[in-house]
Amino acid sequence: MRKTALLLGSAFVALAGLAVTGPAGAQERSVVIKGFGAKSGVVRSFGVNSEAAMRAAAELINSQGGVKLGDGATGKIEVEFLDDRCTAEEGISVVRRIASGPTLVAIGPTCSNVAEPLFGVLQKKAGDASDSGLQFPIFTDVAIKGGLAKISEWAFRNVPSEAEMYTSLFSWVKQTKPDLKTIFAGVEENFAHSRATWYAVMKEAAPKAGLEVKGEAKWLLEDTNFAQQVREIKAAAPDILAIAAHPFTTCGVLKEMRRQGVKVKMLIGLTSSSSLETLQGCAREAEGIVIPTSFAPVNQAAEAAAAQAAKFNGSLDLHSAATYENMFILKKLMEEQGVLAKPDTVQADREKIRKGLAALKETGGLLGTSKRTDDREAVKPYLYVHAKDGKWVVLHNPVTN
């Protein structure tokens, strides 16, 4: 009797074990995607928002059944976000650490000054046996300085094309406000993105749209006194002032303009300034500033994504929206490429992801379809927003108008 009970008990335990780790358990694997970016220092908000967007997307994907892997198993996305402090050394070190584990692909970084050297340590040409560079796919969401993905065939970006956006914005300004003839800039000289956006993008695009460039006033990222620069703006008396700077100094200059009573007919801002930071720092002074952006909650999908990110204490903006999109792009791509997500197929899976990303001609996004270029960059849909009553409001949508 005792023996029978013991046998029955053992059988029950075994069956229960099978039920738990049976078909579903054996067929479910982790798909590790890691994010990295600034989560400390003055650009912490970029990392906080990217992480929230990543987790929000992962939760949604997993709740909808996860990733269908190549052998029919289900992959549940596992997310971790690492801090690179917006420094190149830490960014490279973080990615080397990520690449040494089971992670299939990484999303990041947030800073262009990290992306540029980081892409340099990746293998330049995929499959080149003579190049010992890191063979690990990176799908950048935030670092926006133009043309960085061409550095390595393992680097891909889903960031908006500023050249395209500002060219379009200036043409639209010229068409809708023909009385605006001159433009002057305020440039944050020691920040890669700000500098590149004025000198390589806006300064090139403005004359093509028929605007006369009257010069630029310069300051540094950590400056606190803008009296001289604002006097230069006053002396130039431009119709348009383009501020290629991040929120802290953008607000500093706008506040100084108010104090000195300097007014221009139109203010144009840097893409990265279409964020909560600007409104938090100087909503009153920023009123009316026009900024092209690749995200605004203008449709159901975008609204839902913003709400989902808010659940993870993040805010969706042009940068973190790209993080959110990247997760869904990767999910689809891993299914198409038959990724297995097994411990012994990590490198093969990475290569599949790289090939899949390289082959993409277009991707779905929150504002619509983005085109992919041959040099692994994106051409994303965009719109113009302006600051109105302490909020970012859509001013013009070139796609729908």
Next chain:
Amino acid sequence: MGFVDYVQAIIDGLLFGTTYSLIGIGFTLVFGVMQKINMSYAAGSLAGAYCGLVGPQLMGLPPWSVFPLSIAASGVIGYLIYLTCFRFIPLASPLATLMSTVGMLLLLDEIIVHSTAGMPQNYPAIYDGDPIEIGDFMLRADLVGVFLVCVVAMAVLLALLYRTRLGMATRAVAQQPVAAQLCGMRLQAVNGLTFVIAGLLGGVAGAMIGASVGMLSPLIAGPITVKGLIVTVIGGLGSIPGAIVAGLMVGAAENLFQALRNVTERDIYVMLLLFVFLVVRPGGLFSGRGHD
């Protein structure tokens, strides 16, 4: 750029330079008493200014409350810095307190970054009206206010140091710590009080920096620390009048260099100025007058 612009640049620099003076005084005050540099002083001052924002932002207090709250909070932070970075650290080791205060600087910076997500915070101006125009020149009325507040703060400090028993004790400990102890002065209490006074002064500086910029950002802490150290060295380590003059000088010089050359070259010339002083007058402007 013409003559008027250069003079205007110097005026702007002098007005803003008072905040450098206050930071420099804080460095010099602590150095005068303990012969140690408190690298976290500027960060502590800005942390105090951030704490001041709690009043209007979270407690619904009027905007002006930010100023007394910032000053009080900075005084408390000053004392906490004393406790954590000096009180229980072996003072005989010259590097120990230097490293502990560098650590505190980074810690305070990260606390601010984490509690604000690095976002700039709006800070009220002490005066929000039109600038004062005198002929071709323009004075920012709020900066004139900042200048006056800083001058008053310096005057109060000097009165405290030279007209009160506490000031006498502080100076006694600075000049002859052993003799001061033999006379019954409690070294730790005087040191702690010096940090509180320096903290309160830093609170004024932090609040005035916030008021003149119109915002607070963790970005400010690093450059202000560097400016404070430059001011302390140029003024003469331990010299309060030296810190006052050097603060105004550095403020004016950096604005003038910016006007003459370029913003990207500005700091090169300020650093060269520092090197010139280190070579030609290593004791600083007021080296001949001894420590205060």
